[in-house]
Amino acid sequence: MPRRPMHMSEAAKAALRTALQRLRTDLHAPAAFPAPVLEAADAAAHAPRLPDKDATCLPLFTIDLPTSKDLDQAMYLERRPGGGFRVYYAIADVAAFVAPGGALDAEARKRIVTLYFPDGKVPLHPPVLSEGAASLLPDQTVPALLWQHDLDADGGVTTSHVSRALVRSRAKLDYAGVQHAIDSGTAEEPVALLRDIGTLCEAVEAARGGISLTLPQQEVTFEDGSFRLGYRASLPVDGWNEQISLMTGMAAARMMLDSGPGILRTQDTAPTHEVTRLHRVAQGLGIEWPKHLSYAELIRSLDPNNQKHAAFLHEAAGALLLKSVYKSFPDHDHIPEQTSHAAIAAPYTHCTAPLRRLVDRYAGELCVAAGDGQAPPNWVLEALDDLPSRMTKAKGSAADRQSVDLVEAAVxxxxxxxxxxxxxxxxxxxxxxxxxxxxxxxxxxxxxxxxxxxxxxxxxxxxxxxxxxxxxxxxxxxxxxxxxxxxxxx
CATH class of the missing domain: 2.40.50.140 (Nucleic acid-binding proteins)
Incomplete structure (x- = not known):
C-alpha cells in the first residue's frame, strides 16, 4: 500500500522551511551520513558481491516517478506458450553491498526506512548506493533478486521462485508515459501486458476479498501569497504496477510459511466499530453504501477523481493501514496464529523495496535461502526477533502524517x-x-x-x-x- 504522496512548489517549500525543519528535529531525522558510512558505501559501490547467474539478456524496464533514482524494482512481462503469462521481477540486491555488522548495516538499522518530506527525503542508504550502484537504473549491470512468477490465463499464480542474478534494465519509464502508451496502443508488448496482467490480478484480488486503495496524489502550490491544495487521481497503471509488487509479497510469504523462518506483514480484519464509523462518514459525504455491499466492494466502486470519494478513501486508508504489524518466526513450528493481511486477504510480506525499507533486505535473504533449500544466513536469523519491534520504531508514517498536517495548516x-x-x-x-x-x-x-x-x-x-x-x-x-x-x- 503506497504512502500518501505529496508534491509542493518551490515557493511553498520556502514558506514552510522553518516548520519542516522543526518537524525533522522532532522526529530525530538524521541529517547526514557519518564519514565512515560514506566511506563504506563508496567501497561497496565498487566491489559488490556478484552472483554467478547472468540474466542481463532480459530487457527489463522500471516504472516510477520521472525524478526517482532509487529504483528498487524492474520487470519484464511475456506470454507463456500454451497460455498464461510469465512475470520477471527484479528487486535490488542490497545485501550484495551491505556487509552484515559493518558501518552501512549499523546505520541502516538506525534509520530503518527512508523518510519522505514535502521538500526532500532522508534516505535509508547513502545515495551512492540507493541512487547509484545498487539502483536498477537503465543500462547499468547490477546484482538483483530475480523473481519469476508463472500465471495461468486467469491471472492466478501457479509457481514462483527467486534467485540471485545479474540484471540490466533497458528503460526507465514513468507512470504517465506508460499509461499513454498503453491507452494509445503504441506500447510494446512487454509493457502493454501490464494492463492485461494487472487487470486479471485485480479481479483475482476482488474474488478473494482483497482491497486496493488507489489514493489520489495531494498537490500543493503557492500562488498570489496563498497556498492551494488539490488532489490528482492516480492512473490505472499505478494499480497494475502495484499488483506485481503484491504478487511478489504474497509469494514471498508463502515461501516463508512453507520453509520455516520468516517475517510477515499482518493485519487484523477492520473492527466492527470502525466499519460502523465509516458507514456514518460515507453517509455524511453523500456516498451511498447499501447494506448488501461489502466494505471491499464499496472501496473498489469509488472514483478517486470525485472529491468526496477521495476524502472517503483517505479516511478508509487510515482505518485500514495503520494497524498492520510485523510478525517474525524462527522456524516452521512457531508460525504465529495470525498470518494473513486483511486488506490483501492473504499472507503477505514486505520484500520489494530494500533500498527504502530495512525489513525487505532480510525478507529477500529468507526467500533466496528457501528457494535454494538452504538455511538462511546467521545474520538474518539473529535479527528476526528484533526486526518487528525495530520496524515499529520507523518514523515513515509519522513523517507522512505530520507533513500533511503542516501543509494543510498552511493551505x-x-x-x-x-x-x-x-x-x-x-x-x-x-x-x-x-x-x-x-x-x-x-x-x-x-x-x-x-x-x-x-x-x-x-x-x-x-x-x-x-x-x-x-x-x-x-x-x-x-x-x-x-x-x-x-x-x-x-
Missing part, C-alpha cells in the same frame, strides 16, 4: 475566520464516552481534516455541519490542533 492560513461546510468524521466519545463535543471534521473543499469543538451541542458522527476556522498554524506545537474549527449552530 488554510489566510482563511482563518472563514465559514465552511464539513462532515464530522470522528468524535472523542470512543476514547472518552462522556465527550461528544470534540472530534474531527473533514472540509468539503478543500478536503482538509481538523479538530472541532462544540460549545453546547453534541457532535453526530457522519453529520454535515457548518464550522468556523479558528486556527491554521503550521508552527502550533500540538500536531492534532494545528487546524481548529468551532461548530456553528443553526
Amino acid at each position: 488554510l492560513m489566510d482563511r482563518v475566520g472563514g465559514i465552511f461546510d464539513a462532515t464530522v468524521i470522528d468524535t472523542d466519545e470512543e476514547e472518552e464516552p462522556s465527550n461528544r463535543r470534540e472530534g474531527q471534521v473533514q472540509m468539503a473543499e478543500p478536503a482538509v481534516v481538523g479538530r472541532v469543538t462544540s460549545a453546547d451541542v453534541d457532535l453526530a458522527l457522519g453529520s454535515s455541519v457548518r464550522v468556523r476556522l479558528e486556527r491554521a498554524d503550521p508552527a502550533f506545537p500540538d500536531r492534532d490542533k494545528k487546524i481548529l474549527f468551532s461548530l456553528l449552530q443553526d
Whole structure:
C-alpha cells in the first residue's frame, strides 16, 4: 500500500522551511551520513558481491516517478506458450553491498526506512548506493533478486521462485508515459501486458476479498501569497504496477510459511466499530453504501477523481493501514496464529523495496535461502526477533502524517475566520464516552481534516455541519490542533 504522496512548489517549500525543519528535529531525522558510512558505501559501490547467474539478456524496464533514482524494482512481462503469462521481477540486491555488522548495516538499522518530506527525503542508504550502484537504473549491470512468477490465463499464480542474478534494465519509464502508451496502443508488448496482467490480478484480488486503495496524489502550490491544495487521481497503471509488487509479497510469504523462518506483514480484519464509523462518514459525504455491499466492494466502486470519494478513501486508508504489524518466526513450528493481511486477504510480506525499507533486505535473504533449500544466513536469523519491534520504531508514517498536517495548516492560513461546510468524521466519545463535543471534521473543499469543538451541542458522527476556522498554524506545537474549527449552530 503506497504512502500518501505529496508534491509542493518551490515557493511553498520556502514558506514552510522553518516548520519542516522543526518537524525533522522532532522526529530525530538524521541529517547526514557519518564519514565512515560514506566511506563504506563508496567501497561497496565498487566491489559488490556478484552472483554467478547472468540474466542481463532480459530487457527489463522500471516504472516510477520521472525524478526517482532509487529504483528498487524492474520487470519484464511475456506470454507463456500454451497460455498464461510469465512475470520477471527484479528487486535490488542490497545485501550484495551491505556487509552484515559493518558501518552501512549499523546505520541502516538506525534509520530503518527512508523518510519522505514535502521538500526532500532522508534516505535509508547513502545515495551512492540507493541512487547509484545498487539502483536498477537503465543500462547499468547490477546484482538483483530475480523473481519469476508463472500465471495461468486467469491471472492466478501457479509457481514462483527467486534467485540471485545479474540484471540490466533497458528503460526507465514513468507512470504517465506508460499509461499513454498503453491507452494509445503504441506500447510494446512487454509493457502493454501490464494492463492485461494487472487487470486479471485485480479481479483475482476482488474474488478473494482483497482491497486496493488507489489514493489520489495531494498537490500543493503557492500562488498570489496563498497556498492551494488539490488532489490528482492516480492512473490505472499505478494499480497494475502495484499488483506485481503484491504478487511478489504474497509469494514471498508463502515461501516463508512453507520453509520455516520468516517475517510477515499482518493485519487484523477492520473492527466492527470502525466499519460502523465509516458507514456514518460515507453517509455524511453523500456516498451511498447499501447494506448488501461489502466494505471491499464499496472501496473498489469509488472514483478517486470525485472529491468526496477521495476524502472517503483517505479516511478508509487510515482505518485500514495503520494497524498492520510485523510478525517474525524462527522456524516452521512457531508460525504465529495470525498470518494473513486483511486488506490483501492473504499472507503477505514486505520484500520489494530494500533500498527504502530495512525489513525487505532480510525478507529477500529468507526467500533466496528457501528457494535454494538452504538455511538462511546467521545474520538474518539473529535479527528476526528484533526486526518487528525495530520496524515499529520507523518514523515513515509519522513523517507522512505530520507533513500533511503542516501543509494543510498552511493551505488554510489566510482563511482563518472563514465559514465552511464539513462532515464530522470522528468524535472523542470512543476514547472518552462522556465527550461528544470534540472530534474531527473533514472540509468539503478543500478536503482538509481538523479538530472541532462544540460549545453546547453534541457532535453526530457522519453529520454535515457548518464550522468556523479558528486556527491554521503550521508552527502550533500540538500536531492534532494545528487546524481548529468551532461548530456553528443553526
